[in-house]
Amino acid sequence: MEENIKTSVKDFLIDEVLRDFSNNSKDDAIKQQLAVLRNEKIEEPVIYIGAGTCGLGAGAGKTLKAVEKYLKEKEIKARIIEAGCIGLCSSEPILDVHLPSYNRVSFEKVTEDKVVSLLDKVFSLEIPEENILGQFKTHESKEWEHVRYFNEHPFFAPQKRLVLKNCGIINPVDINEYIARGGYKSFIKAINIYKSLDICDIIEKSGLRGRGGGGFPTGRKWKFANAEVSDQKYLICNADEGDPGAFMDRAVIEGDPHRVIEGMAIGAYAIGATKTYVYIRAEYPLAIERLIIAIEQAKEYGLIGHDIFGTGVDFEIKIKKGAGAFVCGEETALMHSIEGKRGMPRPRPPFPTTNGLFGKPTVINNVETFANVSNIIENGSEWFSAIGTPSSKGTKVFALSGKIALTGLIEIPMGTKIRDILFNIAGGILDNKKFKSVQIGGPSGGCITEANLDIEIDYESLIKVGAMMGSGGLVVMDEGTCMVDVAKFFMNFIQRESCGKCIPCREGTKRLLEILESITGKPQKENNEALERFKAVMQMEKLCYVIKETSLCGLGQTAPNPVLSTLKWFRDEYEAHVFDRKCPAGVCKNLKEYNINVDACTGCTVCSKKCPANAIVGSKKQAHFIVQDKCIGCGACYEACKFNAINVI
Amino acid sequence: METTVNELLQKYPEGKTENLIPILQDIQDIDGFLSESSVVKVGQHLKLSTSKIFGVATFYNQFRFKPLGKFHVQVCRGTACHVLGSSTVLEEIEKSLGIKAGNTTKDGLFSIEVVACIGACGLAPVVNINGNFHAKLTGEKIKDIIENYRNQ
Numbered sequence: 001m002e003e004n005i006k007t008s009v010k011d012f013l014i015d016e017v018l019r020d021f022s023n024n025s026k027d028d029a030i031k032q033q034l035a036v037l038r039n040e041k042i043e044e045p046v047i048y049i050g051a052g053t054c055g056l057g058a059g060a061g062k063t064l065k066a067v068e069k070y071l072k073e074k075e076i077k078a079r080i081i082e083a084g085c086i087g088l089c090s091s092e093p094i095l096d097v098h099l100p101s102y103n104r105v106s107f108e109k110v111t112e113d114k115v116v117s118l119l120d121k122v123f124s125l126e127i128p129e130e131n132i133l134g135q136f137k138t139h140e141s142k143e144w145e146h147v148r149y150f151n152e153h154p155f156f157a158p159q160k161r162l163v164l165k166n167c168g169i170i171n172p173v174d175i176n177e178y179i180a181r182g183g184y185k186s187f188i189k190a191i192n193i194y195k196s197l198d199i200c201d202i203i204e205k206s207g208l209r210g211r212g213g214g215g216f217p218t219g220r221k222w223k224f225a226n227a228e229v230s231d232q233k234y235l236i237c238n239a240d241e242g243d244p245g246a247f248m249d250r251a252v253i254e255g256d257p258h259r260v261i262e263g264m265a266i267g268a269y270a271i272g273a274t275k276t277y278v279y280i281r282a283e284y285p286l287a288i289e290r291l292i293i294a295i296e297q298a299k300e301y302g303l304i305g306h307d308i309f310g311t312g313v314d315f316e317i318k319i320k321k322g323a324g325a326f327v328c329g330e331e332t333a334l335m336h337s338i339e340g341k342r343g344m345p346r347p348r349p350p351f352p353t354t355n356g357l358f359g360k361p362t363v364i365n366n367v368e369t370f371a372n373v374s375n376i377i378e379n380g381s382e383w384f385s386a387i388g389t390p391s392s393k394g395t396k397v398f399a400l401s402g403k404i405a406l407t408g409l410i411e412i413p414m415g416t417k418i419r420d421i422l423f424n425i426a427g428g429i430l431d432n433k434k435f436k437s438v439q440i441g442g443p444s445g446g447c448i449t450e451a452n453l454d455i456e457i458d459y460e461s462l463i464k465v466g467a468m469m470g471s472g473g474l475v476v477m478d479e480g481t482c483m484v485d486v487a488k489f490f491m492n493f494i495q496r497e498s499c500g501k502c503i504p505c506r507e508g509t510k511r512l513l514e515i516l517e518s519i520t521g522k523p524q525k526e527n528n529e530a531l532e533r534f535k536a537v538m539q540m541e542k543l544c545y546v547i548k549e550t551s552l553c554g555l556g557q558t559a560p561n562p563v564l565s566t567l568k569w570f571r572d573e574y575e576a577h578v579f580d581r582k583c584p585a586g587v588c589k590n591l592k593e594y595n596i597n598v599d600a601c602t603g604c605t606v607c608s609k610k611c612p613a614n615a616i617v618g619s620k621k622q623a624h625f626i627v628q629d630k631c632i633g634c635g636a637c638y639e640a641c642k643f644n645a646i647n648v649i
Numbered sequence: 650m651e652t653t654v655n656e657l658l659q660k661y662p663e664g665k666t667e668n669l670i671p672i673l674q675d676i677q678d679i680d681g682f683l684s685e686s687s688v689v690k691v692g693q694h695l696k697l698s699t700s701k702i703f704g705v706a707t708f709y710n711q712f713r714f715k716p717l718g719k720f721h722v723q724v725c726r727g728t729a730c731h732v733l734g735s736s737t738v739l740e741e742i743e744k745s746l747g748i749k750a751g752n753t754t755k756d757g758l759f760s761i762e763v764v765a766c767i768g769a770c771g772l773a774p775v776v777n778i779n780g781n782f783h784a785k786l787t788g789e790k791i792k793d794i795i796e797n798y799r800n801q
Contacts, residue, residue: 057769057782089771244727244766282674282711283767285780323670323709326765340669342708401729401770408771439728473770475728489731493765499708 009037010301013179019309021189037180039098039171040139045078045123047071048096048104050168052085052254053286054247054408058092059111066115067095076123084255086168087409088155089401091133094168097122103141106133106150136169155406158425160387160395163371164411167255172290175297178258184303186377187265191311199270200226203373206381207393212238212329212366213441213470214554215392215459221363224353225271228361233273236357236364237264238334239280239287242326243442244493245473248397249367251409253280253287256371257294263370265303265315266377271363274314279334282321291319326443326497330553331364333499344499345553366471368397388414392458396469402439402476403430412457419453422476433478437569441470443490443497444558446565447483466565468558482587483570484577488516490562498556505556508547512563515540519577522590522633537578541567586648589633593649598623600645607637607646653679654687658694669695673706682713710765718753718760720798722746723777727766734787735774739763741788742776745795758799 016030035041047067051060064080071078086094091108095115098104099122108131110118121128127144134150135143151157161167170177178184190199204219225233237260241249253260260278268276280288295317298304306314320338327333328343335357337343356362372394376384385393392414398421401407405427412421418438422428429435437447446467448455455461459469477486495509515536518529544560544567551557567574576584583591596607596616601623608616608624615631618624626637638646657675661668669691676687683706692699706712724739739761743749746759753760769775772784776791783794 053767053782054769054771057772057775057784089769092772241768242765244731245729245770246766247768247770250768281768283764321671321674322711323674324711324765325709337670338667340666340705342705344708399770401773402732407729407773442728473728475732475770477732481732486728486732489728493726497765 009176013037013176014301017179018184018188021185021192034180035139037176038139039081039177040141042079042098042100045076045100046081046098046104047078048081048083048098048106050085050092050094051082052168052251053284054085054089054251055092055094056286058089060093062112063093063095063110063115066112067119070116070119074123081171083170084167084172085251085409087164087251087411088133088406089408090406091408094133096136098138099123099125101141103135103138103143105135105144105147107131108133154427155408155410155425158416158420159411160413161411162375162395163252163259163368163397164255164409166259167251167409170256172255172257173293173297175258175294175301178256179301182378183258183374184262184298184301186374187262187269187303188309190266190377191269191308191313196270196272197223197226199266199377202381203270203376206376206384207388208369208372208376208384209392209459210366211368211372211396211471213444213468215469218365218369221353221365222267222270224351225273225361225363228354230361232275232358232360233271234357234360234362235264235268235271235273235276236331236334236338236362237276237278237367237370238329238331238364239278239284239367240322240329240334241281241284241367241471242329242497243444243471243473245399245401245439245442245475246471247399248409248472250281250284250287251399252367252371252397253284253291257287257291258298259371259374260291260367261294261298261304261317263373264317266373267363267365267370268315269313271361273361273363274316276315276317277320277338277357278317279320279322279328279338282323288319288321295319325499326493327499327553327555330555333553334364335362342499344501345555347552368471389456389458389461391460396457396472398472398474400426400474400476402474403433403478403481404428404476405430414458415456417454417456418448421457421474422453426476429476429478433480435476436479436481437477437483439475439477439486439562440473441468441561442473443494444468444554444561445470445473446561447569449569466561466568468561480585480587482583482585483566483573484516484520484583485585485587487562487566488513488520491516494555494559494562498559502551502553502556504547504550505552505559508543509559512540512543512547512560516563519574520583520588520590523581533578537574589635592633592635593628594626594631594633594635594638595647595649596624596626597645597647600643602643602645604642606640606642610636610640612636654690658690661694664695666695666697669697669702669705670709673702673712677712681717682715684714715753716757718758720759720778722759722761722795723764723767724750724761725765725767725769725773725775725777726763727768727770727773729770730766730774733773737788738774738776738786738791741791742795745792759795 095110096106134153135147200222208218209215239249325343328337330345333343333345352362395411397411452465491513495513498505500506518533547560603621613632615627750761750763774786776783
């Protein structure tokens with residue numbers, strides 16, 4: 001019986017929706033059935049739980065169990081759907097309740113202990129005052145009074161969600177819902193009415209540029225590959241999101257995997273590739289799991305496979321798990337990794353579009369780039385190019401994290417001011433502290449300071465101020481962040497991830513790290529250490545430029561950016577570290593000096609017992625003393641002292 | 650173990666170099682690490698020299714050559730986690746387990762691994778223990794969490 005219903009839904013969607021891609025005036029019966037499949041018209045209550053990685057991290061799994069238990073105890077028949085991430089990580093776990101004939105309504109911070117009281121209220125048609133995120137306009141449903149709409153929430157109001165349209169809203173592993181919301185129509189339209197070169201044209205005219213960081217025009221790249229003659233071409237989706245601080249690709253795949261598959265299918269048709277790969281980080285197990293399910297579903301519906309919908313188009317998709325190497329985000333390194341080799345870059349040209357994976361023409365695009373494609377085919381290139389700035393079209397997804405009130409994923413039109421992102425959308429700096437900088441673009445990117453907060457975000461404007469788009473991670477830093485420490489953090493990352501092929505990158509980044517370590521390290525009085533440090537600092541900038549100019553791949557060429565950028569905007573902090581041996585933000589432990597106020601010390605000996613370095617001497621009931629040469633600056637004594645007798649300088 | 654590696658290799662009958670990384674990943678999923686004997690077997694199957702396989706395996710951060718502890722503690726050291734104090738969290742874990750990152754405790758209970766970014770930046774600092782996320786950590790919180798695992 002169930003099998004029959006499943007087949008009939010499948011047939012309905014394939015015959016009435018997908019094959020009928022150009023006909024938008026649907027009769028009422030079809031509209032009603034689509035509303036059912038979209039989960040808008042429901043017979044029994046539906047409870048959605050945001051179960052992306054961040055939701056699960058915040059305790060969505062426990063919330064889910066509590067909901068199941070509640071429904072069982074109260075004998076309520078309701079469906080539970082594990083949705084992806086809506087983007088507001090700091091409000092997780094997020095739980096939505098959709099009662100028949102009422103608007104769907106969303107609640108934030110629903111930890112397991114809150115489930116019972118919340119559901120009790122909602123099921124008796126009462127909306128509690130706290131924890132409301134907003135209600136969604138739902139097909140033919142009553143609205144909840146005095147509850148704001150979701151798109152009126154300050155975090156969501158300024159956003160333009162095209163790529164993230166379905167994320168957190170739909171059931172990510174239900175192909176029916178995706179199709180009922182207009183999915184795969186663009187793909188079927190593309191292979192039925194457009195020639196492959198037409199698709200390249202549309203994408204080129206739309207102005208879509210690679211969202212992985214480089215910003216190369218996608219349509220042009222596709223044209224290069226389209227023009228190649230070869231028995232086999234490949235298309236690769238780069239989901240090796242290695243930038244620390246970026247998680248948009250993960251969220252898109254977890255929340256709406258079919259959108260990525262559809263974009264890849266259209267791309268493959270446009271360049272004439274039949275075999276495609278998704279190269280995805282092994283650190284994203286949930287994304288991989290959902291992608292596998294989505295691929296199986298698409299196969300069942302004949303959207304992946306041989307002779308799709310009788311058009312003669314073949315499309316095959318394989319998942320390759322990355323093995324944890326940052327450099328594999330670089331396209332030639334990524335291809336080597338798929339081939340089973342060490343992921344080291346090679347010189348370009350030849351470009352992958354002529355000589356790529358296994359020596360064949362290959363196009364590599366980022367997850368977000370593919371996620372944009374179906375919208376462009378559906379709405380046309382003019383629609384897309386009307387959004388954004390003259391040089392950068394469309395929207396961009398950013399991952400907001402660090403010392404900011406609201407963290408998560410946002411999608412905004414290109415050209416939005418960074419100040420608006422931080423202070424309007426994300427609610428300003430955490431704990432009302434003073435803003436210092438926002439780091440954009442990961443280890444290859446740079447810092448944006450107060451002075452540049454009003455630039456309008458696009459590929460060019462960011463480069464002008466010494467940063468870059470990268471994949472779009474925005475890490476916010478406040479007055480309590482030490483920029484020298486941040487530079488040291490990135491250099492530590494990069495020197496570990498340098499593949500070792502080019503000496504300037506392999507050795508240079510290590511030297512940069514050593515210099516930064518000596519600047520932030522414990523002052524030593526012997527060995528001319530101070531002189532060495534000054535010499536090193538004087539040469540640091542020069543070394544940066546050597547690395548930039550003589551490295552082969554993008555990783556090496558951008559490796560010194562964290563140092564150059566912090567040096568440019570925060571030279572005073574470097575100087576404080578070098579000349580005064582002080583860390584203005586109080587982060588660099590080794591530059592802190594602790595001493596004991598003899599008058600306040602009661603000689604309780606707690607600090608000397610806590611000290612891991614045995615640096616505190618003194619006998620019982622006598623004032624103690626810190627031996628500075630032994631002190632490692634850990635602050636254990638400071639935390640242990642009950643008499644506030646320890647000073648930090 | 651011997652047989653599982655052999656069974657696994659049957660899944661990749663073509664013996665293409667392209668399958669090297671997936672094979673190593675599968676072995677590590679089952680055994681928890683790559684042992685010398687399994688690497689030799691893979692070499693025979695794919696007709697690759699052992700040194701070449703080690704060359705590939707050591708290039709990637711994912712592969713380990715030592716067994717893991719019962720509880721595998723992955724500490725995220727991404728940018729957001731760093732800015733919000735993951736170095737203190739890592740120090741605290743190292744201190745309470747008495748080992749450095751990359752090692753396993755003598756009783757085989759815990760192993761620590763530093764990972765670049767888990768992608769849960771909105772919940773920084775994050776630690777992942779055997780697939781369970783622990784979010785918004787402080788030095789104090791992680792101490793209790795480790796103790797809880799120890800008493801399990």
